[in-house]
Amino acid sequence: MRYKEKNRLPLALGDGLPLASSGVLASGLSLASGLEVKENEDLLVFINDSSKAMEDLQDVLDKKFTPKRVNLGSLSDTYFDLGYIKRALLVADCGSFLEFHVFDYAWKLKAANFCKDRLCPMCNWRRSLKIFSQVSQVMNYLEPKGYQYLFLTLTLRNEPAERFPDMIQSLFDGWRELYHENKVFKKVVEGTLRFLEVTINHKTHTFHAHLHVVLAVYPDYFHKEYISQSQWTEMWASASNLDYTPIVHIERFKAKPGSSGLGSAVAEAVKYAMKDSDYLVDSDTWRPVYVETLLRGLSGRRLFGKTGCFGKAWRDLKLGDPEAGELTEDDQLREDIDYMIVRYGWRNGVYVRI
Ligand SMILES: [Zn+2]
Structure with missing residues (x-):
């Protein structure tokens, strides 16, 4: 079953429902507390089919993150050959975990295991x-x-x-x-x-x-x-x-x-x-x-x-250090805006939801 528009759950401020602090479900979906969700799978189908933010995120994953991930093998292998074993291992794992916060029409990368190697x-x-x-x-x-x-x-x-x-x-x-x-x-x-x-x-x-x-x-x-x-x-x-x-x-x-x-x-x-x-x-x-x-x-x-x-x-402007700082989005999220948490892992050459 698909959720109809009237059953749509609020993912961002402005959807007309009161939002409290977010609760994270086992599925990785973040929802306003107090809302009952009985059919998680259907909800995920609804979001995957309808959310522009998710479509955009998938596009960026396919076109931007994936080619970079694929390229890491060449650098990692070269580091191995040069005897930089620790670097090789860190680079090989870089970006194999990504966590996004997805709003109604936007998404942010909030956590990842980036290696921060100079040549990565x-x-x-x-x-x-x-x-x-x-x-x-x-x-x-x-x-x-x-x-x-x-x-x-x-x-x-x-x-x-x-x-x-x-x-x-x-x-x-x-x-x-x-x-x-x-x-x-x-x-x-x-x-x-x-x-x-x-x-x-x-x-x-x-x-x-x-x-x-x-x-x-x-x-x-x-x-x-x-x-x-x-x-x-x-x-x-x-x-x-x-x-x-x-x-x-x-x-x-x-x-x-x-x-x-x-x-x-x-x-x-x-x-x-x-x-x-x-x-x-x-x-x-x-x-x-x-x-x-x-x-x-x-x-x-x-x-x-x-x-x-x-x-x-x-x-x-209280901006961070772009070289030494984190490579995820560090701006503060408003507490009163709800979002989904979506996580990806790198498995057999592609990003898959985890
Ligand atoms: Zn890296």
């Missing part, structure tokens, strides 16, 4: 979603206060694997010098969001590391205090002590035509630090080299940093 495709994807959400909030928060944004890309030339850790050190040293010592920079820049990105050239097997930086400036920058691209290039070459001319890009942040607000512009800035397709290559010779090189060069490094007005906004 699943964790890097979750981290990038989190950073995107936090950066969007911060930029939207600051924009009405009169800040405008620039997007700066700072690069060094490609280096072979053995030079990669030194290259990362040079990049971070150069950034610190530019940020702390350059008088022009200090005068015009009110805050920064810094993202490290690493790419690999598969023909020359060299590594390319660069920093994407969002700069907050006051409108005066575009009149009295404007810095040209060649000045930015000189400033970066000098801060990094380079004997060649580096590639430096600077542009004003603008939302793309037809898009709403800063969303698409932020997405351009907040890229994955590393794409897993870049290092989980189909070569038993090069995959271990790429994985080990990235691991050595990036361990202990902050891939993301914030300063000035961005750091303050982060505190004002």
Whole structure:
């Protein structure tokens, strides 16, 4: 039997029934206390057939979570071959348990066994979603206060694997010098969001590391205090002590035509630090080299940093640490909104309800 619309149980505020604190049934379904549910199976059928949130969740599970889970095998096997047994085991199990809270038209990932390994495709994807959400909030928060944004890309030339850790050190040293010592920079820049990105050239097997930086400036920058691209290039070459001319890009942040607000512009800035397709290559010779090189060069490094007005906004908005924090949704649920708890386990290559 299917539940008719009038028998529908409240899953979110606004369904017209009084909601009390949630009680979790053995089926994993969370219902308002005081409601009697005699036919759990039918109720689940009703939700599976009708809930848009569940349909959307299933879609995301199939199209986003599943491909990342499948990719973990390659990284785990490579760690085993390199002798990093603990890492291999943690990565192999990453995201094999997922717990969602499902509302009427929305869902949230509330618990999972993520490994937080630096090269984990699943964790890097979750981290990038989190950073995107936090950066969007911060930029939207600051924009009405009169800040405008620039997007700066700072690069060094490609280096072979053995030079990669030194290259990362040079990049971070150069950034610190530019940020702390350059008088022009200090005068015009009110805050920064810094993202490290690493790419690999598969023909020359060299590594390319660069920093994407969002700069907050006051409108005066575009009149009295404007810095040209060649000045930015000189400033970066000098801060990094380079004997060649580096590639430096600077542009004003603008939302793309037809898009709403800063969303698409932020997405351009907040890229994955590393794409897993870049290092989980189909070569038993090069995959271990790429994985080990990235691991050595990036361990202990902050891939993301914030300063000035961005750091303050982060505190004002009470946002967590996107790198060290949990990779689930950490915002507080309202106590008066009811939801279902839905759990999935990874079994034989697919996610199944548990
Ligand atoms: Zn992971």
